[in-house]
Amino acid sequence: MNGHLGTIGRDLGRMLEALAGLMFVSLVVPVVWSEYYVIPPMVVSGLIPLTLGWWLSTRYADAADPGKLHGMTIAASGWFLVALFGALPFVLVAWTVHLDPGLLNAPDLTGRAASTLAAFRNPLNAFFESMSGFTGTGLTMTDDESSLPHVLQWWRSFIEWVGGVGVIVLTTAILARPGSGSLTLYESEARSEKIHPGIVSTVRTIWWIFLLFTFVSILLLWLAGMPMWDAINHAMTGLATGGFSITDNSIATYDSVAIDFALLPVMVLGSIAFPIHYLILQGDLRNFYEDLQTRWVFIYFTAGALGLTAILYSNQVYTPASMTVAGITLTGNSAALLQAFRYGAFQFVSAASCTGFQTAGSLGTAWSAQAQLVVAFGMVVGAAAGSTVGGIKLIRALTLTKGTMFRIRDVFYPPSAIRTFSLNGRNLSETERSKEFEEAAIITFLWFAFLALGAFVLLLVLPMGGPDGFTLENVLFEVASAQGNVGLSSGITGPSMPTPAKVMFLFNMWIGRLEIIPVLVLLRGVFTRFGGYQ
Numbered sequence: 001m002n003g004h005l006g007t008i009g010r011d012l013g014r015m016l017e018a019l020a021g022l023m024f025v026s027l028v029v030p031v032v033w034s035e036y037y038v039i040p041p042m043v044v045s046g047l048i049p050l051t052l053g054w055w056l057s058t059r060y061a062d063a064a065d066p067g068k069l070h071g072m073t074i075a076a077s078g079w080f081l082v083a084l085f086g087a088l089p090f091v092l093v094a095w096t097v098h099l100d101p102g103l104l105n106a107p108d109l110t111g112r113a114a115s116t117l118a119a120f121r122n123p124l125n126a127f128f129e130s131m132s133g134f135t136g137t138g139l140t141m142t143d144d145e146s147s148l149p150h151v152l153q154w155w156r157s158f159i160e161w162v163g164g165v166g167v168i169v170l171t172t173a174i175l176a177r178p179g180s181g182s183l184t185l186y187e188s189e190a191r192s193e194k195i196h197p198g199i200v201s202t203v204r205t206i207w208w209i210f211l212l213f214t215f216v217s218i219l220l221l222w223l224a225g226m227p228m229w230d231a232i233n234h235a236m237t238g239l240a241t242g243g244f245s246i247t248d249n250s251i252a253t254y255d256s257v258a259i260d261f262a263l264l265p266v267m268v269l270g271s272i273a274f275p276i277h278y279l280i281l282q283g284d285l286r287n288f289y290e291d292l293q294t295r296w297v298f299i300y301f302t303a304g305a306l307g308l309t310a311i312l313y314s315n316q317v318y319t320p321a322s323m324t325v326a327g328i329t330l331t332g333n334s335a336a337l338l339q340a341f342r343y344g345a346f347q348f349v350s351a352a353s354c355t356g357f358q359t360a361g362s363l364g365t366a367w368s369a370q371a372q373l374v375v376a377f378g379m380v381v382g383a384a385a386g387s388t389v390g391g392i393k394l395i396r397a398l399t400l401t402k403g404t405m406f407r408i409r410d411v412f413y414p415p416s417a418i419r420t421f422s423l424n425g426r427n428l429s430e431t432e433r434s435k436e437f438e439e440a441a442i443i444t445f446l447w448f449a450f451l452a453l454g455a456f457v458l459l460l461v462l463p464m465g466g467p468d469g470f471t472l473e474n475v476l477f478e479v480a481s482a483q484g485n486v487g488l489s490s491g492i493t494g495p496s497m498p499t500p501a502k503v504m505f506l507f508n509m510w511i512g513r514l515e516i517i518p519v520l521v522l523l524r525g526v527f528t529r530f531g532g533y534q
Contacts, residue, residue: 007060008074013055013058015078016052016085030042037096038152040104049088069521083130083133083135086130116142116144117147125495133163135513136243137390141494145246150229160236160237163240164270221259224259225258230247234251239388241270241356243487264349271301273294276291293395293424297384308347313340317366347488348374350486350488351376353382354484354485355486390513391485392443397444400444406419446520462501473490475492
């Protein structure tokens with residue numbers, strides 16, 4: 001193995017060691033809930049990546065620091081491997097319950113509980129669940145999440161919580177390796193802005209902020225009426241904008257206006273960049289409106305929520321006879337408007353923040369094509385870069401819009417005119433402007449290209465039309481949800497989904513989390529056997 005693969009192997013080993021640590025920490029859950037039968041499969045699940053990770057990191061401990069191409073390769077392959085080995089708890093727990101000889105006292109499941117866990121005996125379903133969790137997507141192979149063992153409910157929430165910040169960010173925080181190598185890996189995970197000059201101090205500050213907001217979110221949901229175990233899990237997946245739930249019908253299970261509106265600020269917190277959170281916590285509140293992305297998060301969320309509310313209200317999707325809020329009973333059009341706002345605001349924020357919580361049931365059957373496409377638009381764009389969200393990101397959408405207008409207006413100026421291009425308070429030179437515009441254009445083009453590829457595959461393998469088939473808007477909605485790492489579903493995703501569709505969604509979720517380029521670099525390296533990395 002040459003030096004390039006040694007560099008890659010060492011850092012992949014460290015990521016696998018970090019993954020094993022997450023599994024061993026999760027052993028607290030079965031002890032608390034007295035689910036001792038899941039302890040052996042969880043221990044085995046942790047020992048496998050720990051052994052491989054220790055071997056790789058030890059054998060290649062003296063490898064050189066990664067360069068930019070190495071960093072992208074490590075990020076893409078690391079996320080793939082972490083999702084692959086992260087599937088082990090699902091597979092091994094499911095098979096333990098199925099094959100238990102009586103020594104472990106595993107429960108004898110029936111009905112939906114049995115079918116839900118049985119789905120994970122298929123390694124592809126387990127891999128799908130793990131990839132969906134780590135990438136913060138939230139699409140699921142489960143039929144009834146509430147029937148899962150508590151350790152799998154926790155594992156689904158935990159991997160979304162970790163994946164929201166980033167596996168490499170976690171590894172860097174734990175290993176505390178200073179130098180350009182850690183910076184390269186940090187940037188390869190679709191991050192660029194630093195809070196402090198040092199990368200280790202930056203990632204540790206990110207985690208402190210994330211922990212603080214997690215505890216605040218748990219308290220908020222608990223005060224809104226959610227049971228503590230539910231509040232812990234939903235706070236983790238809501239803040240990480242992941243969307244996994246421990247209930248059968250996501251947030252709609254609670255049918256609570258208070259819980260719906262308590263989750264809105266949690267999802268918004270996850271949509272704002274960590275450096276801005278740090279500045280605001282330091283007392284610099286001007287960033288709420290002076291930072292370009294943060295300002296547009298609120299503008300975009302508000303406009304989308306009101307637009308979706310108008311569509312739902314005009315289509316008379318919700319027509320309650322009456323509705324009581326804060327002791328006030330509304331009837332007729334007032335009740336219908338408030339109900340439309342309740343569901344419209346929640347679902348658009350859930351989509352644009354790439355969270356994926358649902359309160360409105362199956363969007364693929366209850367909502368019109370226009371409403372589905374508005375939600376799909378929110379999933380495609382996403383929120384702020386540097387946060388936990390997926391999608392194209394607001395800064396790229398703003399860069400493309402402003403850059404296009406700048407170039408159109410340039411036609412009306414004489415060649416001698418000196419013009420400046422300002423973006424988020426920065427006056428960019430011509431070279432900087434071209435670089436920013438080019439990057440935004442490339443990512444956006446690739447995003448839509450792979451969106452089209454995913455839709456094409458689904459159109460080939462899914463039943464289309466008729467009472468039991470899907471529509472084109474259903475397909476576009478689901479692919480946008482997978483690639484945007486959102487998790488809202490039009491009813492397509494499930495254990496009965498055709499295998500080619502599952503594989504396509506695995507790829508969509510993977511490239512969506514890493515913003516495509518690192519995955520393409522990895523694939524090029526695989527096809528050329530890493531020969532072009534010198």
